[in-house]
Amino acid sequence: MASAQPQTPSANRHQHVSRRNKNIPQHLRLTGRSLEERLRGLLSRLGSEQRRQMLSKLTQAQRQRLEQRLLAKQCEIQRKSWQGFSVAACDEGADPGMRCDRLPSARQGRSCEPCPDCRAWCLSALSVQQVAACPQCPKPRKLDTRKLLKASLVQVRGQKRKQGVCKRKFAGHISYEVLCRAGPFCLSTKWTRSREVAEQYAQVLNGIRQRVLQSDAAEEVRFREAIAEELRHTGLRAREDLSLAFVAHVGARYWVGRTLETPRFAASGADLERGLMAYRRLREARMAVFEGACNELSLLMKHSPGELSEAWQRLRVVYLDIWEQAGHSRERVARRLDCLEAKQRPRRLQAEQRWRARHAELPASRNLVWPTQVS
DNA sequence: CGCTTAAACAAGTTAACGCT
DNA sequence: AGCGTTAACTTGTTTAAGCG
Numbered sequence: 111m112a113s114a115q116p117q118t119p120s121a122n123r124h125q126h127v128s129r130r131n132k133n134i135p136q137h138l139r140l141t142g143r144s145l146e147e148r149l150r151g152l153l154s155r156l157g158s159e160q161r162r163q164m165l166s167k168l169t170q171a172q173r174q175r176l177e178q179r180l181l182a183k184q185c186e187i188q189r190k191s192w193q194g195f196s197v198a199a200c201d202e203g204a205d206p207g208m209r210c211d212r213l214p215s216a217r218q219g220r221s222c223e224p225c226p227d228c229r230a231w232c233l234s235a236l237s238v239q240q241v242a243a244c245p246q247c248p249k250p251r252k253l254d255t256r257k258l259l260k261a262s263l264v265q266v267r268g269q270k271r272k273q274g275v276c277k278r279k280f281a282g283h284i285s286y287e288v289l290c291r292a293g294p295f296c297l298s299t300k301w302t303r304s305r306e307v308a309e310q311y312a313q314v315l316n317g318i319r320q321r322v323l324q325s326d327a328a329e330e331v332r333f334r335e336a337i338a339e340e341l342r343h344t345g346l347r348a349r350e351d352l353s354l355a356f357v358a359h360v361g362a363r364y365w366v367g368r369t370l371e372t373p374r375f376a377a378s379g380a381d382l383e384r385g386l387m388a389y390r391r392l393r394e395a396r397m398a399v400f401e402g403a404c405n406e407l408s409l410l411m412k413h414s415p416g417e418l419s420e421a422w423q424r425l426r427v428v429y430l431d432i433w434e435q436a437g438h439s440r441e442r443v444a445r446r447l448d449c450l451e452a453k454q455r456p457r458r459l460q461a462e463q464r465w466r467a468r469h470a471e472l473p474a475s476r477n478l479v480w481p482t483q484v485s
Numbered sequence: 486c487g488c489t490t491a492a493a494c495a496a497g498t499t500a501a502c503g504c505t
Numbered sequence: 506a507g508c509g510t511t512a513a514c515t516t517g518t519t520t521a522a523g524c525g
Contacts, residue, residue: 287511291493301511355513361491369491374513446515 290315292322294360294389295333297377300353311352314344330386337377348378358389360396364409364458365422366450370429373436388432395425415462 286308288299297318299311321336341348348354354377359369372392375385398421399413409418426447434440 289494294492296493298513353512357514359492363490368516371514 288312288315290319292319292333292336293329294358294393295322295356296359296371297354297356298374299355314340314346314352317343330390334382334386337382349376354378356385358385358392360389360392360425362396362422362425364418365425365454366447367454368450370425373433375436384436388436391428391432392425395421395428398424410462 286305287301288308288311290297290312292315297315299308299315302308302311317340318336321339322332337348337354346352355374356377357374358372362368362370370392372385372388375381375388377385399409399418413421429447430440430443433443
């Protein structure tokens with residue numbers, strides 16, 4: 111029977127929570143104003159199935175309040191992250207010597223899509239549609255995952271992001287490194303504990319990148335000139351101030367499932383020239399076959415397996431030479447290549463089988479000649 | 486349009502070095 | 506020797522774009 115005493119909304123809520131608590135073990139029961147904090151802690155310790163069970167026992171109001179807290183926290187992390195710094199998702203109270211982990215992502219089993227406005231990820235145990243409770247995105251919406259992902263990407267592309275500043279934790283100290291891609295070259299600076307210094311480095315690297323992208327000269331020429339011009343402009347020294355270094359990449363997906371990179375070279379003096387020479391040699395070897403975006407089958411439409419194999423042998427030898435000349439063990443690098451090749455082999459063989467099947471279906475006139483064009 | 490890759494981006498790992 | 510620090514890789518993820 112209902113009490114004769116008039117109850118405030120909060121008293122009502124409290125009684126509701128208490129009824130729900132009957133289904134929950136004593137040590138997990140939730141009461142009073144510490145509800146969200148305790149829930150957050152508990153949920154982080156539970157497995158996914160237990161978490162689901164736990165959440166099913168909560169009231170709508172409890173769930174909403176919890177979600178608001180969680181989303182607000184996630185939004186904060188994401189906001190910082192998208193402002194340009196990679197912010198660790200670790201707890202503030204974690205061991206200062208611990209490395210920080212990346213935020214969970216789709217390929218690691220993320221089961222919901224990001225909020226398109228604040229890019230927060232809701233917990234997998236919570237309903238995707240509850241994203242509407244996010245304080246950053248007050249509009250309730252039914253989530254169409256495809257549209258949603260597209261919208262979020264547009265949003266991010268529209269934002270001006272400070273890219274390339276990597277934040278790391280070394281035994282309690284935060285350090286920053288700046289990385290920047292300029293065409294096939296990946297520039298990096300030394301580590302610094304100062305965020306301001308890192309931002310300054312990022313500006314320099316971004317300046318180099320812009321100059322590389324704007325120039326019409328040959329890749330190596332514009333890279334060399336961009337570094338020189340930007341350093342002249344800023345008054346910084348490549349080696350002394352930035353420890354500026356770079357690696358260059360060439361595609362080798364068909365053979366090893368990924369790009370090949372040169373060893374790391376200092377981006378100044380003779381080392382810069384050695385690095386550019388290494389890249390030139392790799393590039394020349396790679397240019398023997400088509401370089402554009404294509405899958406294994408498309409590549410086989412342009413070159414025979416024999417041609418591709420020959421091209422790979424040349425590229426491989428050049429790659430090993432470059433690493434050996436840079437002071438690395440040829441055997442060790444070769445072993446790594448072998449390992450990558452072995453991983454990629456089934457995929458390559460499957461493509462060759464598919465190609466043979468398709469090749470057999472083509473009219474005889476199209477079977478006779480291999481396209482030799484390399485663009 | 487869906488699939489695939491190269492390019493770009495970001496973070497993890499290892500090992501060497503210097504300091505106490 | 507043990508520990509902190511960081512250079513030098515190494516690997517995973519996302520984005521942009523080509524192709525059937």
